[in-house]
Amino acid sequence: MPRRKASADVYHAIADPTRRAILDKLRTGSAPVNAILEGFSQSRPAISKHLRVLREAQVVVEKRVGRERVYSIRPAKLQQISSWLESYRRFWETSLKNLKGYLESEG
Amino acid sequence: MPRRKASADVYHAIADPTRRAILDKLRTGSAPVNAILEGFSQSRPAISKHLRVLREAQVVVEKRVGRERVYSIRPAKLQQISSWLESYRRFWETSLKNLKGYLESEG
DNA sequence: GTAATGAGTAACCGATTGGATACCTATTAT
């Protein structure tokens, strides 16, 4: 039995630190591949592969402009993760409340 | 050059759907391994491995009670992901604003 | 004390990952 194909999954997409770094770069604005490459020690094909993973997970979109391909963030899938995390928010909020209560009782 | 060791990384920890399902189960309360196992078709050692990954990523804690090991959610690292996503929130919020504006102009 | 139960570890396997180098394709510049 073959395992599921994870490549197109957004959780998988953001699991890699290089891909997160790419997103963080795009956060400051859309950019063509050459601009994205700057600051990475990896080869261009490596980055190209990462971009494909991000594309297939629909976390970024590619727009062809002349011979460049400009990448931009497409937020819907990231929002999906955020929604999933939302169910856990009460955990850290009650932690904070407990800490606050503790600190106050120690006065 | 060896690749980084990803096992202890929280983004890697939540990348696997089985591990997310485990967390979703723990979201309704702490549970020993046998209870966690229910509903999964995988073997106990497989789940055991997933629990180890979650433990090493500090997304859960294990507490030994008799011969059981009770797992609970430990929210700090999930919150870390939430913070990272926070930087992207404006993307989907402006998307919504644009949609709203569009709908109103079409009004 | 011996059996049963709860759960982790060891060893192994095939699939996937992330990287590199070499090559190909499309667009712009001369």
Next chain:
DNA sequence: ATAATAGGTATCCAATCGGTTACTCATTAC
């Protein structure tokens, strides 16, 4: 037309992943 530029694809490789079965270690139960 030819060279240069931007960027993706093909192929290969070692490492990691996620799963399995077999085994081990504690802690009850009898």
